[in-house]
Amino acid sequence: MNELETKAARQASLIYTAISLVITFLFLGLTFVTGESYNLVARIGGMIWIFVLSMIVSMPIIIPAVKKRVVG
Amino acid sequence: MNSEMEKENVEQVSLPVQGMTCAACVAKVEKTLKSITGVQKVNVNLMSGKVSVSYMPDKAGVPQMVKAIQDVGYVVPEEEVLLTVRGMSCAACVAKIEKGVKGLPGVTSVVVNLPAESTKVKFYPGAVDKSRIKKEIKALGYEASEKLSGQAALDSEKEARQKELRYQTRNMWIAWPLAVIVMVGMFRDMWIFPYFVPEFLGNPYVLWAISTPIAFIPGAQFFKHSWNGLKRGATDMNLLYATGIGAAYIIATINTFWPDAGFGGRGATFFESVALLTTFIVLGRYLEAITRGKTSEAIRKLMSLQARTARVIRNGQEVDIATDEVEIGDIVVVRPGESIPVDGEVVEGYSSVDEAMITGESIPVEKRAGSSVIGATINKTGSFKFKATKVGSETALAQIIKMVEDAQATKAPIQKLADLVAGHFIAGVHVLALIVFFIWFFFGYNAFFSPDSQFILSPYSLAEVGVFGFALLLSVTTLIISCPCALGLATPSAIMAGTGKGAENGILFKGADAVEASSKLNAVVFDKTGTLTKGEPSVTDVFVSPGFVHNDILRLAAMSEKPSEHPLGEAIVRGAKDKGLNIDDVERFEAIPGYGIRASYQGQEILLGNRRLMKQEKIAIGNLNAKMEQFEEEGKTAMLMAIDGQAAGIIAVADTLKENAKVAVERLYHMGVEVAMITGDNRRTAEAIARQVGIKTVLAEVLPQDKAEEVKKLQAKGYKVAMVGDGINDAPALAQAEVGIAIGSGTDVAKETGDVILIKDDIRDVVGAIEIGRATMRKIKQNLIWAFVYNITGIPLAAGILYPVTGLLVSPELASFFMALSSFSVTMNTLLLKRFQPSFKKDKNKSETMPVHMAQSAR
Numbered sequence: 055m056n057e058l059e060t061k062a063a064r065q066a067s068l069i070y071t072a073i074s075l076v077i078t079f080l081f082l083g084l085t086f087v088t089g090e091s092y093n094l095v096a097r098i099g100g101m102i103w104i105f106v107l108s109m110i111v112s113m114p115i116i117i118p119a120v121k122k123r124v125v126g
Numbered sequence: 127m128n129s130e131m132e133k134e135n136v137e138q139v140s141l142p143v144q145g146m147t148c149a150a151c152v153a154k155v156e157k158t159l160k161s162i163t164g165v166q167k168v169n170v171n172l173m174s175g176k177v178s179v180s181y182m183p184d185k186a187g188v189p190q191m192v193k194a195i196q197d198v199g200y201v202v203p204e205e206e207v208l209l210t211v212r213g214m215s216c217a218a219c220v221a222k223i224e225k226g227v228k229g230l231p232g233v234t235s236v237v238v239n240l241p242a243e244s245t246k247v248k249f250y251p252g253a254v255d256k257s258r259i260k261k262e263i264k265a266l267g268y269e270a271s272e273k274l275s276g277q278a279a280l281d282s283e284k285e286a287r288q289k290e291l292r293y294q295t296r297n298m299w300i301a302w303p304l305a306v307i308v309m310v311g312m313f314r315d316m317w318i319f320p321y322f323v324p325e326f327l328g329n330p331y332v333l334w335a336i337s338t339p340i341a342f343i344p345g346a347q348f349f350k351h352s353w354n355g356l357k358r359g360a361t362d363m364n365l366l367y368a369t370g371i372g373a374a375y376i377i378a379t380i381n382t383f384w385p386d387a388g389f390g391g392r393g394a395t396f397f398e399s400v401a402l403l404t405t406f407i408v409l410g411r412y413l414e415a416i417t418r419g420k421t422s423e424a425i426r427k428l429m430s431l432q433a434r435t436a437r438v439i440r441n442g443q444e445v446d447i448a449t450d451e452v453e454i455g456d457i458v459v460v461r462p463g464e465s466i467p468v469d470g471e472v473v474e475g476y477s478s479v480d481e482a483m484i485t486g487e488s489i490p491v492e493k494r495a496g497s498s499v500i501g502a503t504i505n506k507t508g509s510f511k512f513k514a515t516k517v518g519s520e521t522a523l524a525q526i527i528k529m530v531e532d533a534q535a536t537k538a539p540i541q542k543l544a545d546l547v548a549g550h551f552i553a554g555v556h557v558l559a560l561i562v563f564f565i566w567f568f569f570g571y572n573a574f575f576s577p578d579s580q581f582i583l584s585p586y587s588l589a590e591v592g593v594f595g596f597a598l599l600l601s602v603t604t605l606i607i608s609c610p611c612a613l614g615l616a617t618p619s620a621i622m623a624g625t626g627k628g629a630e631n632g633i634l635f636k637g638a639d640a641v642e643a644s645s646k647l648n649a650v651v652f653d654k655t656g657t658l659t660k661g662e663p664s665v666t667d668v669f670v671s672p673g674f675v676h677n678d679i680l681r682l683a684a685m686s687e688k689p690s691e692h693p694l695g696e697a698i699v700r701g702a703k704d705k706g707l708n709i710d711d712v713e714r715f716e717a718i719p720g721y722g723i724r725a726s727y728q729g730q731e732i733l734l735g736n737r738r739l740m741k742q743e744k745i746a747i748g749n750l751n752a753k754m755e756q757f758e759e760e761g762k763t764a765m766l767m768a769i770d771g772q773a774a775g776i777i778a779v780a781d782t783l784k785e786n787a788k789v790a791v792e793r794l795y796h797m798g799v800e801v802a803m804i805t806g807d808n809r810r811t812a813e814a815i816a817r818q819v820g821i822k823t824v825l826a827e828v829l830p831q832d833k834a835e836e837v838k839k840l841q842a843k844g845y846k847v848a849m850v851g852d853g854i855n856d857a858p859a860l861a862q863a864e865v866g867i868a869i870g871s872g873t874d875v876a877k878e879t880g881d882v883i884l885i886k887d888d889i890r891d892v893v894g895a896i897e898i899g900r901a902t903m904r905k906i907k908q909n910l911i912w913a914f915v916y917n918i919t920g921i922p923l924a925a926g927i928l929y930p931v932t933g934l935l936v937s938p939e940l941a942s943f944f945m946a947l948s949s950f951s952v953t954m955n956t957l958l959l960k961r962f963q964p965s966f967k968k969d970k971n972k973s974e975t976m977p978v979h980m981a982q983s984a985r
Contacts, residue, residue: 058137058183077560081564084568088568090568090572092593093592095592095594096567096592096593096594099594099595099598100563100567100594100597103373103563103594103598103601104560104563106369107369107556107559107560107563107601108560110356110365110369110553110556111553111556111557111560113356114356114552114553115553118225118229121229122229123184124183124184
């Protein structure tokens with residue numbers, strides 16, 4: 055991996071992690087506003103699962119896009 | 127600071143450029159490239175024909191540079207590499223590799239064939255090289271090596287298949303026994319199990335200890351592959367498995383060691399999910415390893431025909447050498463039962479050779495001095511010596527293998543839909559899993575959950591599962607059931623089987639698009655001369671006046687024509703020779719241009735020619751005129767003959783139909799295909815031939831250059847047209863047609879134009895090509911329908927659509943079983959194509975068995 059690719063990978067990881075965190079916290083927010091009472095395990099477990107899936111969805115979209123922009 | 131940053135961000139490529147001849151060209155190319163934003167430095171080397179460009183990749187790209195060079199009139203040649211890529215398992219892997227390799231600067235096209243395990247890459251040398259491409263594929267988690275040819279390819283492929291099979295067999299031996307123990311342990315308290323299953327097997331810690339190796343030894347491949355892809359921004363179905371197995375395992379572990387954590391506790395350990403999920407996926411991989419490659423059996427069969435050694439005469443002695451070492455001009459000795467090692471020409475001896483493996487023709491062909499022999503065919507009876515004329519990659523077998531391999535490395539247009547779906551499938555499925563989780567977490571669980579809930583075909587209760595565990599289970603099951611393996615195999619596996627079936631019958635499809643186009647044909651245009659007819663005139667009729675003898679007339683005509691070099695005269699001489707007549711020399715011969723000939727033999731005055739000759743010589747032809755008109759009406763060239771001033775008879779000569787032309791045309795009509803004949807001949811002759819062969823549409827008096835125009839006219843009427851011709855004169859028409867079929871090309875297949883090459887000179891193979899095309903497309907459609915139906919019905923079921931009504935759920939392990947079943951069934955369905963036979967071959971096989979039966983009943 056050359057320097058440009060490393061740079062692209064670094065930039066991409068910041069973006070997809072941020073997106074995944076936003077979705078995860080959106081989930082957490084929803085657990086408080088829906089009126090249902092969820093226990094801590096459901097909230098934390100749910101957050102982990104949502105974060106994992108969000109990362110999986112966003113990584114293949116973000117990495118090539120950033121790589122294309124940085125590496126050409 | 128800025129310039130430093132730019133320096134850091136500069137890349138360099140060296141592109142080959144063809145067509146530069148002088149300094150002006152150099153200046154032109156330099157100027158053009160420098161005008162592109164982001165290009166910093168251009169250095170053109172006229173001698174080496176290379177352009178070195180320094181550029182900022184965020185502003186300029188290789189395709190942009192190539193286009194600029196091409197726009198000013200120069201050529202940037204592409205290079206092509208065919209790689210063997212191992213480790214792919216589904217359409218998502220295909221998409222992943224295509225996406226990864228296409229992302230390399232300088233790569234112009236990537237075609238991945240899943241069942242063939244091949245990848246064809248076109249690229250601009252200098253911008254990228256083969257090792258960089260291989261490195262990229264390896265980084266995605268697959269093995270990549272340059273495709274070998276011949277025996278080396280066969281050995282390498284066999285070795286790789288055995289390695290994969292060994293690996294998956296090892297996984298099966300680990301997964302299955304352990305999974306059975308886990309299942310027995312999980313159900314220890316039920317039915318009759320308490321009587322014979324030891325208590326410790328029901329212990330959650332024991333079950334965890336048994337499940338862990340299943341998830342991480344046979345299951346390790348899924349985690350490894352998915353991570354390799356994911357870190358480069360690519361996903362495949364391994365990710366679905368890894369997420370599913372990982373999630374089930376984590377829940378099981380938490381519920382075993384921290385039962386009060388709120389994930390459902392000891393009553394929801396799901397060890398059987400971890401175990402069976404992994405085991406069924408491994409079973410799928412194992413079945414794939416067994417069946418993969420069976421679709422390409424035809425090509426392997428062809429490869430295996432290659433003789434390993436050849437017996438050549440060196441320094442006057444017979445020596446056995448490797449076939450690869452045979453050189454052009456070597457004299458090769460072949461004994462009965464031996465395989466002919468290379469292509470050549472017989473110089474001594476006589477034998478019959480079975481060429482079925484190359485031409486599809488089951489009757490052995492006689493070989494004598496002067497006959498050509500094809501490598502890989504089998505010598506049947508006698509011994510002979512031949513001179514090698516083609517060796518190595520030039521032999522017919524090597525050309526055929528290359529053509530079939532190239533065809534298998536292409537994609538049928540119908541595959542685009544499957545590729546599009548599969549390419550976005552994994553991300554789509556994960557989005558779906560997110561949605562499923564959200565719905566069941568925030569709405570579904572509270573609205574529909576009942577503690578009596580059960581998995582389909584499982585006595586296991588979900589009573590203790592909380593909202594998170596429940597939503598997670600449905601989300602994981604959706605991931606597992608959605609694998610697009612069947613979708614990825616549907617088209618390429620059938621194309622491989624179809625092109626292989628074609629090769630078996632001497633029908634070579636040049637690409638997957640040719641197979642698909644052949645299936646859609648509803649009109650076939652045959653060139654007349656050399657395609658429907660033999661292309662050389664021969665004697666068809668000898669009509670004799672009273673008082674003359676048939677053979678005498680033919681013999682005298684042949685003797686008279688012997689000195690002539692006219693094609694009609696040659697046909698008469700051939701006709702007489704075929705009848706075994708003795709052809710002496712005439713005493714006097716005179717050609718009368720525009721009329722005929724005059725000759726004398728043993729005092730007899732012989733005249734042979736047209737009506738004008740008879741009229742000029744004042745010979746009354748009487749009732750011969752009516753017969754002559756009849757022959758002419760049939761498209762034959764009739765010649766009157768007079769002996770000693772008396773009309774003696776008529777000899778009719780015509781280009782005759784090929785043996786199977788009539789039955790082939792009949793069959794095409796029967797299949798609903800419109801048939802036309804195209805020729806430069808006059809309408810009367812053309813119609814006469816068309817009548818004989820049974821063709822209703824005749825396109826006569828068409829100049830060679832206008833044949834393509836006639837094909838266009840048919841296309842304008844809505845026909846999907848195949849043009850059948852000799853591949854050289856008819857090249858424009860072959861190119862214009864949806865499918866160009868070059869017939870009777872012999873074994874020099876690489877030189878032929880056309881989308882389908884028929885090795886034998888048999889019109890029935892046109893029918894065979896359409897039948898194989900149709901059968902292949904039928905198989906593809908069946909496969910695609912099955913794959914889509916599987917995913918379309920499986921996903922909603924896994925997502926719990928029936929749960930509110932039935933209270934039943936698909937378990938993750940059942941989902942993995944369905945998934946394995948779907949790709950297995952698609953492969954098995956494709957393998958049924960192996961049983962397919964073109965109708966004429968089927969009829970032939972039947973008729974070969976019939977006489978035996980009849981003879982028995984006669985007795």
